[in-house]
Amino acid sequence: MTASSPSLWLRLQRLSLVTQIIIGLIAGIALALFAPEVAKSTAFIGKVFVSALKAVAPILVFVLVMASIANHKHGQETHIRPILFLYLLGTFAAAVVAVVASTLFPSSLVLATHDVAVTAPGGISEVLQSLLLSVVDNPVSALMNANFIGILAWAIGMGVAIRHAGDTTREVLGDLSNGVTLIVRLVIRFAPLGIFGLVASTLATSGFGALIGYVHLLAVLLGCMLFVALVMNPVIVFWKLRRNPYPLVITCLRESGITAFFTRSSAANIPVNLELSKRLGLHEDTYSVSIPLGATINMAGAAITITVLTLAAVHTLGITVDIPTAILLSVVAAICACGASGVAGGSLLLIPLACSLFGIPSEIAMQVVAVGFIIGVLQDSAETALNSSTDVLFTAAACLGEDEKAQRLA
Template sequence: MSVLKGIARKYNDTSLILRIVIGLVIGAALGALAPGLTGFGILGDLFVGALKAAAPILVFVLVTASLCQSSSTMDRRFGMVIGLYLLGTTLGGVTAVVGSKIFPQKIIFAKSASSDIAPPSGFSEVLHNLLMNIVDNPVNAMVNANYLGILAWAVILGIALKRFASDNTRRFMTDISDAVSQAVRWIINLAPFGILGLMFTNVSQNGLSIFKDYGSLLLLLVGCMLVAALIVNPVVCFLILKRNPYPLLMRCIKESAVMAFFTRSSAANIPVNMKLCEKLGLDEDMYSVSIPLGATINMNGAAITIAVMTMAACNTLGIKVDMASSIVLCVLAALSAAGASGVAGGSLMLIPMACSLFGISNDIAMQVVGVGFIVGVIQDSMETALNSSGDVFWAATAEYRMWEKEGKELPTFLGGTRKVGI
């Protein structure tokens, strides 16, 4: 027993990234050298099955708990910060859709993916599916993993609880949210074994050429995130401040993004961001609320992941995504990203909701999630870096705009005379 405890302790102490890389290598090697050992494939099936079981309750509980704990006072005071968080997240979805149109990707599925797909005939059918899924029976939505219905009922219940629930009920919802998140962390902690099984199945069935497809998909994900971080976000900041945004951006990348890349957790990076806000001379009363808030709703990278993976699934299945449907996807990616779990790989759990817009079954959507975990070694680190550094970037942009309106001098690195910490 002590030996098993020692092995488990060593496993948990090892970086999840390193464990996933090891799972990738072992799975690919077994798939290439011993494709007849089909028993390894069940590890991937179990992992995907666990994700399918946890995802609906995770979305429902996280969104409900978040809304019932929100503060109306905070909404009024931090309107511009919230607006920038939501704008940045939406533009992330737009960047992903445009990138996917220019560089269309396909996904290699471990199982046949075309037998039960009935592509929507156009935007009107997509909109019809959207509206009907929203008003689905909440129990039926849970059972059938109808994420649109789950999200709609979670919003309704969260707003109702915010108004009528007692403090004990709110604490109970927080405890339930924490418990469900911990359960998902346990599942994701076993991701290396699931990835091993998924990689074995894919390599044994399709050969090592699949790495070319996964590499291309990863390049698109990373490319969209870099465009959002280095071009789109600075342009928005420039339009607001009429100043060169890159000195501020470089500080956010250097002191927030780099740390977030390795921690892979926006929540874990909150203390780093708070310290950076102090260095930037921001008002503590403001950033002490806006930074934790950003870790929840500023999910630029998550919106990119959701949109890119959904577009790749549509392209693989031959589903045409017209302009109107693309706009709906951008908005839905932004809204669903704001409810992404705070654990590593949390945004991948929202992909099925976006896929359901186009009639893609939950079984196929969860295979897309599995592919997301394969590329997630780099994708999730980049996503977290973009999300977390954006928390400070947008909070600083909003406050510096307030300074200008109040006649206060901006920091020297933005062309003002006010000195702030380095």
């Protein structure tokens, strides 16, 4: 090697982050195939990466949202309302897609007794009460427990209050926001190494043997998610932008969906989405609020999971579903999905709510939850990738759409 030739490490550093992640992915698969025992030991690397993301996400959201509102200038445009509309529309549309797919390709489950130590909500009212209690949570507790609804509430309140403070206070808050953002960028730079550890350890430990008995159910679930990601979401974006939506869709899936697939946590992927929103040139005042909000209420993948698994139980038990009930299930699934936790497997705990529509007892509903945990290796990963990438997609669509609208009116 000549003195002018860059080292392998320097060449890797020059590659884009997505390319580095793909290299980490391939290396993780190879290690799991050829040295499974060694691959199992890489679980610690993946855990460190996910823990780092989860650690920075709450403080990042709190500081960034507070700083954005505190430094917001009067007359400066934000586009939160159209983004909220797209979030709700996308989640409901995903539930409808799941109803149609489950009707056309019904799945059957082998329901048996499973000892799954989980606690599911007792009804929709309990979900709504839980959301309200999250809003008024203690700020310290909200930060410690990554309660993003509570964090958003306190950040908005503090931001509004600090808007009336002196310029120096607001400048300090802006500097603090920049400092936290730098830390987040450092964590994200380790994504290829973290994903290498996650992929290698997951394949070496779980493999895909447990999924063979649920191929049909997985096909329906993943098929719905692919349809929403590649057909339904582009239709919504096209309706908003009136131009080819696929460049934006593919960018969001590639740069947000890949990391979300392996971290399996919408909350952990918030820093990734904030960084992507910045690179897309979106309004910081908008995406600093819409991205963490989307990690809580924009849950198309969760709506699909809740609907498909519930209708699989309904089909297994021979219960007849009419069109009004199917529509009601879509609404319930959308509401339940908005209450899903931002952690791995959060949507599964809300399946008993949807099952209660059909009079299915909790004992059987919890068996369906157990099936969800069995197929969770792929289901939860795909669900999180859809949820998280859609956060950026709809934020970008709303921002770009409103900007273009303003330009036409001008």
